[in-house]
Amino acid sequence: MQHNVGCRNSVHSLVILWQALTHIIPASMYNYPEIISTHKQTDVIMATIEIDGRTFEVDGDGFLSTPELWDDEVAMLFAKYDGIDEMNEKHWAIVNFIRQHYEEKGNAPMIRSICRETGIKLREIYELFPLGPARGACRVAGLPKPDGCV
Numbered sequence: 760m761q762h763n764v765g766c767r768n769s770v771h772s773l774v775i776l777w778q779a780l781t782h783i784i785p786a787s788m789y790n791y792p793e794i795i796s797t798h799k800q801t802d803v804i805m806a807t808i809e810i811d812g813r814t815f816e817v818d819g820d821g822f823l824s825t826p827e828l829w830d831d832e833v834a835m836l837f838a839k840y841d842g843i844d845e846m847n848e849k850h851w852a853i854v855n856f857i858r859q860h861y862e863e864k865g866n867a868p869m870i871r872s873i874c875r876e877t878g879i880k881l882r883e884i885y886e887l888f889p890l891g892p893a894r895g896a897c898r899v900a901g902l903p904k905p906d907g908c909v
Contacts, residue, residue: 810836822897822904826861829901837899841890850887850899852877857900867897867905 807814808821813836816824823829823837834854838846846854856876860868870892874881881892888895893905 808840810840818904820894820904823901824903826901826903829858833901834899837901841888841895841898843888843895843899846899847887849877849879849883853879853884853887853892853896854900857896857902861900861902867893867902 806819806821807816809815815828815833815836818824821840823833835846838850843850853873856873857868860866860872868876870881870884873879873884873892873896879887884892884896888899890898897905
C-alpha cells in the first residue's frame with residue numbers, strides 16, 4: 760500500500776508541474792528569489808525587479824519588458840544589478856552600439872558586428888560584461904531577450 764501512495768504523490772507532482780507550465784496555477788504562486796512580484800500578461804509570465812528603489816517590469820530572464828523605458832540611468836542600474844560597479848567608455852561603446860542597432864533594425868546585433876564596430880575583442884566583452892554579450896550587454900542596453908539567448 761505504501762508504494763501506491765508514493766505513485767500517487769509522483770502523479771500529483773506531475774499534475775502540479777503541468778498546471779504551472781500551462782499557467783493554470785496563478786503566476787503569483789511562483790517563487791522567484793530575486794523577483795518582487797509576477798503577473799500573467801498575454802500568456803507570458805512577467806515579473807518585476809527593484810534596483811535602488813526603482814521597479815522595472817522584466818521577463819522571466821530579467822530582460823526589460825518595455826525597451827522604450829531605457830535610458831542611461833536604467834543602463835547603469837541594470838549594470839549594477841548584474842555586478843558591474845562602474846560603466847566605462849568601452850561599456851558605453853558596446854551598449855550604445857547594441858541600442859542603436861536595435862532601434863534601427865529591431866533586433867540585437869551579431870557579436871561579430873559588435874567587435875568590428877567597437878574595436879573591442881570578444882574576450883574583453885566577456886570581461887566587461889561577465890554575463891556575456893547577449894545576457895549581459897543586451898540586458899544593460901535595455902533590449903528584450905535576444906533570439907538564441909539561452
